[in-house]
Amino acid sequence: MNVILLGYPGSGKGTLAKDLVQSLGLVHVSTGDILRDEIAKKTPLGTEATSYMTSGRLVPDRLVMDMLKARLGTETRGLLFDGFPRTVEQAESLDAWFESKGQSIDAVIFLKVEEDVVVQRLGSRRTCTGCGKIYNAISSPPAKENVCDVCAKPLMTREDDKPAVIVRRIQVYKDQTEPLLAYYRSSGVFHEADGGQPPAAVTEKVSALLKK
Ligand code: ADP
Ligand code: ZN
Numbered sequence: 001m002n003v004i005l006l007g008y009p010g011s012g013k014g015t016l017a018k019d020l021v022q023s024l025g026l027v028h029v030s031t032g033d034i035l036r037d038e039i040a041k042k043t044p045l046g047t048e049a050t051s052y053m054t055s056g057r058l059v060p061d062r063l064v065m066d067m068l069k070a071r072l073g074t075e076t077r078g079l080l081f082d083g084f085p086r087t088v089e090q091a092e093s094l095d096a097w098f099e100s101k102g103q104s105i106d107a108v109i110f111l112k113v114e115e116d117v118v119v120q121r122l123g124s125r126r127t128c129t130g131c132g133k134i135y136n137a138i139s140s141p142p143a144k145e146n147v148c149d150v151c152a153k154p155l156m157t158r159e160d161d162k163p164a165v166i167v168r169r170i171q172v173y174k175d176q177t178e179p180l181l182a183y184y185r186s187s188g189v190f191h192e193a194d195g196g197q198p199p200a201a202v203t204e205k206v207s208a209l210l211k212k
Helices: 014-023 033-039 044-055 061-072 088-099 115-123 164-176 177-187 199-211
Strands: 005-006 027-028 079-082 106-113 126-127 132-136 190-194
Touching: 005 014, 005 177, 014 027, 014 079, 014 088, 014 132, 027 033, 027 061, 033 044, 033 061, 033 079, 044 164, 061 088, 079 106, 088 177, 106 177, 115 126, 115 164, 132 190, 164 177, 190 199
Parallel strands: 005 079, 005 106, 027 079, 106 190
Antiparallel strands: 126 132
C-alpha cells in the first residue's frame, strides 16, 4: 500500500505519519526530514536547499525528485509520503515514476485544518533535536520543559517555525500545494479527515479509513 498525506504545514502530517508507520508497517518518506538530514550532513544538495527552506519557499522540483529517487532506489511499495508531493509537477513525476515501476497510489489522505489553527500550532511546535519527535508547547508539552520524553535530548524551534516564515509557508501552500487537492480528488482514492482533532483521534480515524 502506498499512501500520500496532504495538508497545510502544521496540519499534523508528521505526527500522524509516525503513528501510521508503526501500526501499518509502512516506510515513512518525509521530504522535509530528508532535506534537513542533507543539510545536517552538509551535502551539496543540502547546501542548495538551505536558503529555500529557511525562507519558507519550496525546494525546486528537480532537486526534490532526484533526492527522492536516490533515497528510495528500488523501494516503491509500502511508502507513506509526508510533505510530498507539494506541487502538481511533483505529483505528475510521482505518477510517471510509479507507472514505470508498476506501482500505484492506494490512498490520498487530506488532513483538513483551519488556517488560523495551523498558524497557532506552528508557532508553538517544538521538535526534538535527538529523535525528531514533535511536541506542542501548549497542547502536548513534554513532561519536563524542553526535554524530550523519549530520548531526553533538548527540544528546539525549527528555523522555519518562526513567525515571519510561517506566513510565507502558508502562502506557498495555497499557491503551489492546494491545487493538488483538485488533482487527486478525481483519482478515486481521495479521502478527507478532520485534522482539527487531537492526534490520537486523527490516527484512529485514518487507520480505519486505510483498513477498509
Ligand atoms: P511542514 O509540512 O511543516 O511545512 P516539512 O518538513 O514537510 O514541514 O517541510 C519543510 C520545508 O522543506 C518546506 O517549507 C520546503 O522548503 C521544504 N520541502 C519539504 N518537502 C518538499 C517538497 N516535496 N518540495 C519542495 N520543498 C519541500
Ligand atoms: Zn527525542
